[in-house]
Amino acid sequence: MKDIEIAQQAKMDKITKIAEKAGLSSDQIEQYGDYKAKIKLPVKENSKSGKLILVTSINPTPAGEGKSTVTVGLGDAFSLLKKKTVIALREPSLGPVMGMKGGATGGGYSQVVPMEDINLHFTGDMHALTTANNTLSALIDNHIYQGNKLHLDQRRILWKRVLDINDRALRHVVIGIGGPTQGIPREDGFDITVASELMAILCLAEDIADLKKRIGRIVIGYTTDKEPVTVAQLGVTGAISLLLKDALKPNLVQTLAHTPAIIHGGPFANIAHGCNSVLATQTGLKLADYTLTEAGFGADLGAEKFLDIKTPVLGKTPDTIVVVATVRALKMHGGKPKNALKEEDLSALTAGYANLQKHVANMRRYNIPVVVAINQFSSDTEAELKHLKELCESDGTPALVADVWAKGGKGAIELAEKVSQLCEEKHDFKPLYAPEDDLQEKVEKIVTQIYGGANVVYGTKALRQLKDFKTLGWDHLPVCMAKTQYSLSDDPKAIGAPRDFTIHVREFVPKLGAGFVVALTGNVLTMPGLPKVPAANEMNLSNDGIISGLY
Known part of the structure; x- marks a missing residue:
């Protein structure tokens, strides 16, 4: 059954009931129909000191990683364990929805609903x-x-x-x-x-x-x-x-299992900072024992920006980081073609593991507990799942299989129990760079320590801007790297875990309102294009108003 068909058959609770479950009264929400609402600000503080779980992933591939699916399934697993839980996600952009990947609300039995509304116009x-x-x-x-x-x-x-x-x-x-x-x-x-x-x-x-x-x-x-x-x-x-008065208020919806979900904001992680709103995450932390959020694309982009750009504003560091990987995607990183991914191949899996290994090491560098979530696909063999777990555990990283697409929260109970355990460990967060580091130092720390590159080459315009920004007093702002999501390098074809490469910074863009400077690398574009066969080609609307083809 397709994701949209599963979502359309679901019986949703009224949003007032979901609000009550989250700890919000009817006076604290503004309803957008029966199943969506805006949360009025500010949300009153309570005595809770909620745990924050950040979900990130390996570099994405056409094989799929399912970071949102795991986030939703893991949140539902916490709910099944009787933990008061809120999920905080980004809003989908119509660009990818109509372009390459269709919907962006999770998948299978780990979805947020109403998925059609969320993927299309939502609350505007x-x-x-x-x-x-x-x-x-x-x-x-x-x-x-x-x-x-x-x-x-x-x-x-x-x-x-x-x-x-x-x-x-x-x-x-x-x-x-x-x-x-x-x-x-x-x-x-x-x-x-x-x-x-x-x-x-x-x-x-x-x-x-x-x-x-x-x-x-x-x-x-x-x-x-x-x-x-x-x-x-x-x-x-x-x-x-x-014009942004209402857009500033977080949006409240639910998962298929009726776990409260706050979906708000959606900057891309390859060209922006890739995290949902501070207000949404803060609201979750005020309401729940466990707040699960995600950062866009791989850990080299979204998670780095969450930890170095969002965390200082949020005032809270994650208690545990979950890195999502799939056997399929790692085999692609190991050189296996997409049309052969259903074949068991432990050697390709071993080769591709280097990508996961690098992302886990990067997250550990921040001194936060890390666990790997192996998002299970039906084509995965027992030998492949066992081998991937052994590879992770040989590096001292706990790894658990999450069968959330097929089973929802029930498929992530063991993962939730492990994450809950790790959240109790004490840790001393260690940021990547100091606020007083200049722009060049920050860029080079990201490139050498997170990406695994050897050096940075600055274009003529970027070099001139470094001098100008120093004169203007902008040279100590955080850096938001705009880079391809498909590789640790700025070359989308360099899959796996390339080493000792050069990152090319062609231009800097000051974003003083956001509070950072964007570094444009390689050939990254801030306006994507549509593929040869866009996802939109499969979408339709029946005469009785039923949507089809939306992922």
Whole structure:
């Protein structure tokens, strides 16, 4: 049975019942129909000191890893163990939903529902972010057209328009053509909405006041004298903030097993910081004994950014890190072609294990307990599952099989018991870099210690920016690496665990509102394209309103 069919046959509880289960009264939520709600802020503190579990994974492959599926299944397993549990996930982007992978709400019997709503328009957060971002773009171009009091250099506008769909034709455009009443012509471009700095701000803001402060700090471009210009100087902080008033509130839904799930914010981890909102995670920690959250793509991207960018704002480090791997994906990292993955191959599995081994070592480097979750597929053989467990255990890493796609929470009971045990271990979190390290030091620590690279080569523009950012006082901000998700290197074809490679930083982008600097590496794109056969080709809507083909 397909994921969407399982989800459509589920009997959901009313959202008021889920809120009550989470510890929220009906007065603390705003209902969006029977099965979705916004959580009103702030959520009152309680005496709980909830445990935080971060779920991450190996580098993704076309074989699938199932990080969200494991997160949901593990959360349901905690619920079955009578632990008060909240799951905190990111919102899907329409780009991947319509593009390569379809839905993004877990799979099988480990899903969040209503999956169609969550994957499509949900509560309108993505639309609000797109509108706020493009309102700022319109205000910038209107300011230039109406006399340009701030002396913005139209060749040095940093702020781009956005769209929440993969559209490669919009990566580089020219606007304002058609005569003097159509605006001032200039080059522009579109990012995908989840790469917008406003998305990062929404996910890092602690309240409305912090949201406004961060929006005001956004650098929209430079003057003709190369001085930075901010949203606050443009005088539109309030207008952009009010468009995000409702989007700032976390969204409450449920799993198939009726575990409360907070789904809020969705920055990509390959081009942004890849974590759900601080407010969603904090809300879970205030309400539950165990909060399970995930970070996008592999541990080299999402987990590193969770630990080095989100954790300082959150004020809480994970008590345990779960690294998700599959036999199928590791065989691909070991050189096995996708069309042969159903064949038992212990040698390919052993070779591909190097990728998992590196990610586990990276997470241990932060001095947090780590466990491997082997997400079971029906094609996995007993010999392969046993071999992978032995490989992990030979490195001193506990590894447990999670059969959550087929069994839901029941398939992750042993994993939940182990995670619960590890959460009780005392640990002293060790960040990767110190706040006083400069940008170059931070980049090089990420490349050498997390990726396993040997050195960093900076392009001419990046070298010039390092000097400029030092003059402007931006040289000690955290670094958000924009890199391919498919490899530890910046070459998507370098699978497994490549060593001693060079990372190429072509450009830095200041995101002062978010509070970090983005380093663009290799050929990473901030507006993806659609594949030859998009997932959208399989989607349909019946005459009686039933959706099909959504993963």
